[in-house]
Amino acid sequence: MKAPKRVAVTGAAGQIAYSLLFRIANGDMLGKDQPVILQLLDITPALPAVRGVVMELEDCAFPLLAGVVVTDDPNVAFRDADYALLVGARPRSKGMERKDLLEANGAIFTVQGKALNDHASRDVKVLVVGNPANTNAYIAMKSAPDLPKKNFTAMLRLDHNRALSQLAAKTGRTVDSIEKLVVWGNHSPTMYPDIRFATSNGDALPKLVNDDAWVKDTFIPTVGKRGAAIIEARGLSSAASAANAALDHMRDWALGTHGKWVTMGIPSTGAYDIPADIVYGMPVTCKDGEYTLVEGLDIDAFSRERMQATLAELQGERDGVKHLVG
Ligand SMILES: NC(=O)C1=CN([C@@H]2O[C@H](COP(=O)(O)OP(=O)(O)OC[C@H]3O[C@@H](n4cnc5c(N)ncnc54)[C@H](O)[C@@H]3O)[C@@H](O)[C@H]2O)C=CC1
């Protein structure tokens, strides 16, 4: 039996966590042979609700669940954490953009970045889900100067998965036949889902779609505004699909993609003319617990314009949180 991995999850009383925790404990993230210890963080008034979730976890009798810690102290939640899923933050409601949450949520990530810096494993893999996810990941990374920057990522996998489903429906191909899709930039309506390199069973996807107007006027905005459409329909922001994407992101990072491209929000090292440290959706492959950027892709004029627009938004968000990162 493998030694257990410590998985910290914040916002443990929230709706995403309610879909996420049971699947982590079931082995859907790190594999069916990997025991886990869940280290659950929420704010003090939410701890009774977290304890209720823990009762349900116990009642599932998951063989892989080797322990549970419940706390309102980030220094406890992140102690020796191998994985940290930073979900806890306020969600938006109807009429808000995700960046409207920066004021309410940004400060959470300075505190949690520092606690990760001081207490987590030096190899901790951090996924920020709480919105605005890219800039919150940037804040956490900047607040953790002793950890490698590459340990900090933001979730664009939900956007990637949304794009896959839209493309499968349009082409009549299966979602798992589609490869080499990229979602560039910010987890916001400015994101740029890019199908230029995509294939389905080896066939060029742009040829299968064969409808530039649909790509520009329907596909790109549908993917970009999907979160708002779900809030409109459900009255609450996406939860089960967000939890599913978080599992996909962490599973692929930990266990590898076997050559397949996936989208992760990663701190730029300057590739594709994205300034260093901006956390930006990029195509990566994962192997042996590390992600590698897919480099050298051709960027045409339309794509450059889209990538620049989503970058400009991220730079604006970064400038807005200068006071938080010192
Ligand atoms: N990146 C992405 O693709 C997606 C991101 N999200 C974001 O995920 C976040 C969580 O969403 P939900 O679970 O639906 O919200 P929720 O409101 O149901 O749960 C949030 C939880 O976080 C807790 N929390 C607040 N401050 C905290 C702190 N300082 N430390 C620890 N926990 C804290 C709250 O008490 C609550 O239990 C939101 O910001 C939402 O916008 C949601 C969907 C997709």
Ligand SMILES: O=C([O-])CC(=O)C(=O)O
């Ligand atoms: O849109 C929201 O506020 C929640 C979210 O990030 C998503 O569903 O993509």
